Amino acid sequence: MAAKEETPGDPERRTQFADLIRNRRKQLGLGLDAFAQKAIDPVSGTRVTRGWIYRLETGEKVTPPEFEELRALAAAAELPVEALQDAAGSQFHGRDPLVTGSPVSVAYVRKLDRMPPEQRDRLLAFIDTLVPPGEGEDQ
Structure with a gap:
């Protein structure tokens, strides 16, 4: 065999x-x-x-x-x-995760990949002020 x-x-x-x-x-x-x-x-x-x-x-x-x-x-x-x-x-x-996420979240992640690292870090820090890590996590 x-x-x-x-x-x-x-x-x-x-x-x-x-x-x-x-x-x-x-x-x-x-x-x-x-x-x-x-x-x-x-x-x-x-x-x-x-x-x-x-x-x-x-x-x-x-x-x-x-x-x-x-x-x-x-x-x-x-x-x-x-x-x-x-x-x-x-x-x-x-x-x-990029295929199974919502179409909106997939679009945002793809845009993040095209950003320079410094801008991406600043954007993620800003997002953390709006939705602190740990809030709204799926369990």
């Missing part, structure tokens, strides 16, 4: 979430143990184990994280939970 040819669209080949977690952990200078100790959801107290993070980062199969686990990982990574939701949706469900 011929070996199955893997294509870039295969779910096993998607690594957006694992890459985000691994790269952010390294940026913060944290080992697996220290990162896992910080991976506690501030609302529910849900923890993400060192073993799960290790399996994720090394490409082993893991159960997709629940929202509370995403919040725990966001706390450890010091990132907005939305960034983790988008990456997890891409890796575990093949969901492209």
